[in-house]
Amino acid sequence: MNQKNLSLWLKLIIIGMAVCGLGVYFYFLPVMGKSLAQAQPEFAGCYYPWLIFLWATALPCYAALFFCWKTAVQIGRDNAFSETNAKNLKIISQLAQADVCLFFIGNAVLLVINMSHPGVLLASLLIDFAGIAIAVAANALSCLIQNAAHIKAENAEII
Template sequence: MNQMSLAKWLKVITIGVGVCGLIFYFGIVPYLGSGLAEQNPELAHAFWPWMVFIWLTGVICYIALFDFWQICCEIGADNSFSEKNALKLKRISQLAAGDSALFFAGNILFLLLDMNHPGIVLLSLLLVFAGIAVAILSAALSHLVLKACDIQDENNLTI
């Protein structure tokens, strides 16, 4: 698989993830939330604060997805191992860690405000774990891409 083909497939996957995210954030979450509000009228007041909170975490995810799109463009330009890609991966790592921390803190805050259920907090730990895993993997890839960039620069200087 050449660079252009790889970049094309990565962009297709990125678009797919973006579309799935839109369906999730603007279809599934509001549908489930309104269903929960109807079944539990005592939690109906929490619907809009939760929606705003979930959408805020979604914005952070789309910023990371945009950074990944830029990495795909660099791969297509045969510039896979660049400092720019390493910095973008580092930023994705920071965004994933920040989003995970925000999601966890928000769940705890909503629990303290009696707008959350302890079972939801426990389930949310799975999402927090997934976000931390993405953060660690992105940080590791950033480190490896930067090392590969350094090696590539050294090789370009050798005759």
């Protein structure tokens, strides 16, 4: 697979993730929340705080998709091992860390103000773990890409 094809596939995956995210955040979550609020009227007051909180957690995810797109563009230009991509991956790692913190703190706050259940906080730890894994992987890739960019620059100077 050449760089152009890889870039195209990455862009298609990024678009797919963005569309799926829109479906989850703006269709699935509101519908499920309304269904829960109608079935359990005591939770009706929790609908909008939870919905706003979950929408807030989408912001770092979509920002990360933007930097993924920038990285895919660089790959398409046959510039995969560059300082730019290393910086983009570092930013993606930081955005994943921010999303994990936001998600955990938001769940804890909703628990403290009695709009959540301890089981929800415990279950959210699985999502937090996935976010931490993404952050660590992006950070590791950033370091590897940066090392490769330095080697590439040194080789260009020698030739």
